[in-house]
Every structure is written in C-alpha cells, then in structure tokens.
Amino acid sequence: MVRRDIFTSQRAIIGDTIVSGTEVPISMGNALPLSAVELLIY
DSSP states (O other): OOOOOOOTTTTTTOOOOBSSSSSOOTTOOOOOOOOSSSSOOO
C-alpha cells in the first residue's frame, strides 16, 4: 500500500478531485511540474 499526503488550500472540500501531471487543468489543488507551467511576462 502506498500512502501519499497532499497539502492543499483550506478551500478544498470533501469530494474535490485533485490530480497531478503534465496535462491537468489549472485548478485549486492540482499539481503541475514547473516545466509545464506557462511563463507570462507583462
């Protein structure tokens, strides 16, 4: 059995789905590698 702890914001509620990977939607709690995050410079 593998146990993974996830640290997320206080806005997460029971039933929220949290995913990680390179092609996940940008949403509260989801995790992306830094190489997959678009860099926006204004």
